[in-house]
Every structure is written in C-alpha cells, then in structure tokens.
Amino acid sequence: MNLKELSEKLGLSQTTVSRALNGYPEVREATRQKVLEAAKAHNYAPNTRAKTLATGRAMTIGHVLPVSKKHEMVNPIFADFIAGAGEIYSDNGYDLLLSVVDDEKEEASYRKLVSRGAVDGVIVHGPKVNDRRIALLQELGVPFVVHGRSSDVAADYSWVDVNNTRAFERATTFLLDLGHRRIALLNGLADMDFATRRGAGYVAALESRGVPVTPELMFHEEMTEHYGYETCKAALAMAMPPTAFVVSSIIPAIGIRRAIAEAGLQMGRDVSVVIHDDALSYFSNDGDVPAFTAVRSSVREAGRRVAQGLISMIQGAGDGVHQEMLEAALTVGQSTGPAPALREVLQQEG
Incomplete structure (x- = not known):
C-alpha cells in the first residue's frame, strides 16, 4: 500500500x-x-x-565510537544499548549510522557527519569527566543526548543516566551491614565519568560508617573478565585480603568468581561480591535466586530512553532539553553473606 x-x-x-x-x-x-x-x-x-x-531530515541517528588501545567501547554493554535504541529507531522510521574511529579522528568525524547532513541527531557514549564533545556538539548545533553525564560541564545538555553514586553507596552499605570492613572496589577506567560517580558512592558509604578508605583496595581498568580475575587474585594474596568486592559490571565479576574458586574459597561464604550492570542479554543473572547480588539497571532500557529522548528533540517535542535519571534496584543473590568474623559469632550464638 x-x-x-x-x-x-x-x-x-x-x-x-x-x-x-x-x-x-x-x-x-x-x-x-x-x-x-x-x-x-x-x-x-x-x-x-x-x-x-x-x-528535510536524514532519518538517521549517528553513533561515533572512539576506539583506542586503552579503551574499547564496542562491548556487550554497548550491544544491549543498541538493541534497545534500535527498537525505538525502527518504530519511528529512523536508521542508525555507526562510525568507529581512532580517538584523534573523533572530532573530525562529528564535524563531517553534521556538515554532510548525514544525521538528524547524535548519541554520545562513554562520557568522561569534563567531556569536550558536549561543547563541540553544541557548537555544531545538532541535537544530541548523552548516555551518562559529564562532571564539571556547566552547560545545560540532554542526558539519560543511572544514579551511579546512589547505586554504589547502596551496594557498599549492604556489605557493611553484613559486617564487611575490608571491601574492594573494582571500577571502570578512572577518567570515565560513571567510574568517578561510582567511586564517590563507595567512599561515601565507608565514611558514613567510620570505615577508613583504603586506596590499595580501589582499582580502575577496562571492565574485562581478565581484569576481574587478575585483580581479585592479587587482592586475595594481600596480607589483609578483602572479604568483599563491589564490581562495576558482571563481566569482571565472572573473573572474580573464577579467582575465588581457584583460591579454594566459596563466593558468598568466604568472599562476598555485589555487581552492577547485570541485566545483559549474553551475561544473564536471572533465576529464582540470582548468582550475584546486584544493583540492577537495564542497559537495553537505557537505550530505549536515550533514543526516544533524542527523537522527541528532533521532532520538536518538549522544551528542547531531555534529562532523565534512572535508579538501580538492589537484588540479593547467592554471592553475598555475613563477613567471616561475623559468621563465626552468629554460629556460636546459634
């Protein structure tokens, strides 16, 4: 028809x-x-x-992904985000244009997309602290939404983000309530804005209970399984090893579980683990009792929200700025339990 x-x-x-x-x-x-x-x-x-x-529109949304030796944005988390965003694009008749470029070519790629009229809007991934891309896109005058936020950027811009600070404060507090005091943080790369906010939540929880913040227990790296495995292995070999870990993704947490098992320990009994970003298609944490205790936030749903916000901006709906904060829900799984010393006291009392 x-x-x-x-x-x-x-x-x-x-x-x-x-x-x-x-x-x-x-x-x-x-x-x-x-x-x-x-x-x-x-x-x-x-x-x-x-x-x-x-x-008069291109009916296309642009995604520019910088790829460097230090940080790879094309990962399972990105795949779930695109799956969610793609649903909204399809429903509204938009196509997706993905440009994977070297770090030093990123600015030129944005300028080229806009000057050619190739896209109607842009989604910004992996914002860093004081991210320069925000000022650039405002200068170019193209609608854009940031998946996340950028600290120290004073300008008003559109974003959809999870409340990382509150999520990690809640995760750390949960472990403190279980009696843990040596709690390690396995975070993302230090210059990523989400990692800064998650670290702030972790520190706030410790300070609220008078627990010293120990720099040797705070780790930053790209969130791979290998990172989780090697970091946990080294941490468990410390003179005073952590009894619990707060982890920025289920991906390194899988490596942590492997290191715990190799050390002859049991996750949830000897070492507790709380994770974030567990709701991924290919790394499911579902089940009657999930394998990991998690502060859950759907990346796919974030993709839907970001895409819908951007399309609304393109179509002239709303006030021109779209800002949305998503909250993470704590789900208790099999990976957490009382700190070993507290467990001994409970067993004696029992």
Whole structure:
C-alpha cells in the first residue's frame, strides 16, 4: 500500500497523512492516532527516500565510537544499548549510522557527519569527566543526548543516566551491614565519568560508617573478565585480603568468581561480591535466586530512553532539553553473606 491508497482509505489528504506519520505537531492527536493505527493495520511503511524529501531530515541517528588501545567501547554493554535504541529507531522510521574511529579522528568525524547532513541527531557514549564533545556538539548545533553525564560541564545538555553514586553507596552499605570492613572496589577506567560517580558512592558509604578508605583496595581498568580475575587474585594474596568486592559490571565479576574458586574459597561464604550492570542479554543473572547480588539497571532500557529522548528533540517535542535519571534496584543473590568474623559469632550464638 502506498501513501495515496492509505490516504483514500482514511478520507484524508496525503499531506495530512504524511504529516501525521512524521510527527508534525500541528496534526491533531486524534488524527495522528487514527493514521498510525491504519498504517499498522495495513502494513504501510513509508518510502525512506520520499520521507527524507518530505521532512528535510536524514532519518538517521549517528553513533561515533572512539576506539583506542586503552579503551574499547564496542562491548556487550554497548550491544544491549543498541538493541534497545534500535527498537525505538525502527518504530519511528529512523536508521542508525555507526562510525568507529581512532580517538584523534573523533572530532573530525562529528564535524563531517553534521556538515554532510548525514544525521538528524547524535548519541554520545562513554562520557568522561569534563567531556569536550558536549561543547563541540553544541557548537555544531545538532541535537544530541548523552548516555551518562559529564562532571564539571556547566552547560545545560540532554542526558539519560543511572544514579551511579546512589547505586554504589547502596551496594557498599549492604556489605557493611553484613559486617564487611575490608571491601574492594573494582571500577571502570578512572577518567570515565560513571567510574568517578561510582567511586564517590563507595567512599561515601565507608565514611558514613567510620570505615577508613583504603586506596590499595580501589582499582580502575577496562571492565574485562581478565581484569576481574587478575585483580581479585592479587587482592586475595594481600596480607589483609578483602572479604568483599563491589564490581562495576558482571563481566569482571565472572573473573572474580573464577579467582575465588581457584583460591579454594566459596563466593558468598568466604568472599562476598555485589555487581552492577547485570541485566545483559549474553551475561544473564536471572533465576529464582540470582548468582550475584546486584544493583540492577537495564542497559537495553537505557537505550530505549536515550533514543526516544533524542527523537522527541528532533521532532520538536518538549522544551528542547531531555534529562532523565534512572535508579538501580538492589537484588540479593547467592554471592553475598555475613563477613567471616561475623559468621563465626552468629554460629556460636546459634
């Protein structure tokens, strides 16, 4: 079915139907819903080229990913984010343009995308503290939403972020309530903004209980399984090893579990582990009793929220700035238990 046939079925002009399908604000909401329902019922899909000509838009969202020897953004977390964002793109007739570039070519890539009119908007991934990309995109005048936030940026900009500080304060407090005092933090790279906020939550929880902050128990690196394994192995060999770990992702936590088992210890009994970012398609932590205690936040849902916020901005809905804070929920699994000393006291009392 083409636009003319759909218009005739609805008894509306082709212009009205086209504007309703493309989100123009002057179309009455009742008319828009009528058109959308009819389009769905008759499997109508507008021609992409015709839609581009009609709207003056590229109907494309840009993602620029810097890849360096130090940090690789293309990972399972990114895949889940794109899966969520892709659902929203598909529902709204947008395509995705992915540019993977060297770090030093990132700024030029943004400038090229905008000057060519190749994208209607951009999603920014992996913001760093005082991220320069925000000022650049504001200078270029292209709509954008940041997945995360950037500390020390005074300008008002659009973002969707999880409350990292509160999530890690809650995770650390949970371990403190179990009697743990030697708690290690396995965080992401130190210049990433999420890692700064998660570290602040960890420190705040310790300080609120009068527990000394021990720098030797705070680790920063790219979040791989190998990082989790090697770091946990070294930590357990300390003269005073940690009895618990707070971990920035399920991926390094899998390495931690391996190191604990190799040391002849049992996770949840001898060493406790709380993780973040456990709701990933290929690293599931589901089950009646999850393997890991976690502060859960769906990356796929974040992708949906970021994409929807950006499309709303492109279509002129709202006040032009989209900011949304997501909260993480604590789910207790098999990876946590009382600190060994507290367990002994409880057993004696029992």
